[in-house]
Amino acid sequence: MTATPTPAAAATAPAVEAVGLQKHFGGLRAVDGIDLALSPGRIYGLLGPNGSGKTTLIRLLSGLARATGGEARILGTKMPSRTALASIGYMPQAEAIYPDLSVGENLGFFARLEGHADKAAIDRVLDLVELRDRKGTPALELSGGMRRRLSLACTLVHEPKVLFLDEPTVGVDPALRVQFWTHFRRLAADGTTILVASHVMDEADRCDELVFVRHGKVIGRGTGAELRARAGTDNLEAAFLILSGLDPQGNPLPQPTPAEPMGGGGPMPGGGRPGAIL
């Protein structure tokens, strides 16, 4: 079921599927009935404020959490499934690397767990994140941006067919961010399905398609242009607010910052619920 689909099937069979997916933590509906169908070879942006359910959705899709209701399928396999994990790459929000291991040792470790420990694969991802000359450096001694790159490399080392990236470019400088996206694009061209969670709207336009989530629900989906047109604005951030049922003119919303576009204020019930997730 993880075999590469035939070109005809690829056009129809989604690589990532969610049907009525729900995750409740007590009374909190972190993911509240989400339907998704992500096609192979495309990059999807999962956008929403902190606490909107992005991370929980990714954890459900990658089998790290069990859904309260509905189901998730990866390459046709119902999650959670251990066999499907081999074709998934998951980059958590945290750096999730071993500071006392060197760059090469970190990669070697995760590659072995994935059953993919060939030197060529490790050197390939090292080139990709431009850390080849740091192979012997302890992760502890890397700069913040380098550690982020190493974290991405650990995610990619087993050449997964489906990539879940939870805010992958936080702390990455603009030049390198461009390179990351160039690489994501190349992976997508090779048939990898990528879901990037972000609250940075300026990254959204690099995605083929966007999914706006708020309070655990999908409030809009489509290309950036489609969403802007539907909201009647040329600003993606404003489009998000309008699709959230807010009036950017009427409410004294705070100056949106990339980190917290929805932060505080306004008459919206429940607010952004920061910290509600995880």
Next chain:
Amino acid sequence: MSPSRILAIARRIAQGFRRDERTLGLMFVVPLVVTALLGWVLNDTKDTVVDVVYVNPGGEIGDRILTALRTAAADPDNDLRLVDPVSTEAEAVAIVRAGTADIGIVVPSDLVAQILAGTRPTFTIISEGTDPAAEAGRFGTLQSALADIAGELAPPGVTPPIIPQVERKTVYLSPDASQVDVLAPIFLGFFGYFFVFLLTGVSFLRERIGGTLERLLATPVTRFEIVSGYSLGFGAFATIQVVVLTLFILNSIEVPSFEVAGQQTPAFSIGLGVDSAGSPFLAFAIALLLSLGAVNLGIFLSTFARTELQIIQFIPLVIVPQALLSGILWPIERLPDVLQVVAHLLPLTYAVEGLREVMLKGADLSSTVVQTDLAVLAGIALFFVVLASATIKREVA
């Protein structure tokens, strides 16, 4: 110097404490609990009955002493019990070795002649010699009984009554074995347990808070594989630790005095040079099983900590009661009943018992005590493996 800055720092510490109920609890509750436990153990230490085997030299005097001992044993205040008397010292040693009696008393056959000559007769007291704390208690019990007997034995007209001298003989170790000899097995068990627990706890906590556990769980690895890998990895280091410690305890290298820059250095020795009666490999196996339990206890308890400081806070809960109750400081049979039950739930209890059996008494795998200890330690290790696996949450596998 600005008082307000000093106050600001002090205040910041108080504010941090306010949100950390666990640390607050630790500072005020745990010392009370540990002190209460200590008080309980010390106040309610039980007087255990001492089993005595008497070596009867025969003759009238021998029988008189036996009668006196029986009278002493009949008095419930004395906590003394007589097992059937034997006629040779060798038989008494065998009985103490078998554990049927705690103490053997050998009375010289020329006792009367010695008393009449005015010399103090010498009684020989035989004990195991492996647990000074327990034996000190037994000698106390015996001493009061002996005082009674001495009073009865004194022939009329002889004043002051003759107090016999006591010569100690031990079944295992030498009678003047140092505290180090007796404690060596405990070092082996205790350090293995303590450091392995601390290191695994901190290490696994880092996996949890650093996100690497999350990443691990997004690979096809199973929980059992993670726990086994941890056990193997830390087990390897525990092995090295136990080997180094065993070598240090059992060997002693004399470093002679030598001259440095015109000065004579004092001679000294490296290592304790303790005589281990039994197989170092068996002792090693016990210590390793104990460490295996400690690895998985560390993984399990890391679930309940959010910071490395909180792992350290488990020490008074995990380590201190074991140090108090596992038979290191007081023999378990002298603990209050409730605490005896607790003691038998603690892994260190079995490790200390097993290590003592092997290293001090030379027990091997045919000993049921050693078999039981190994089985219980393996059971405890397995229990913690299951518990640790259960705390690694993933919906897969």
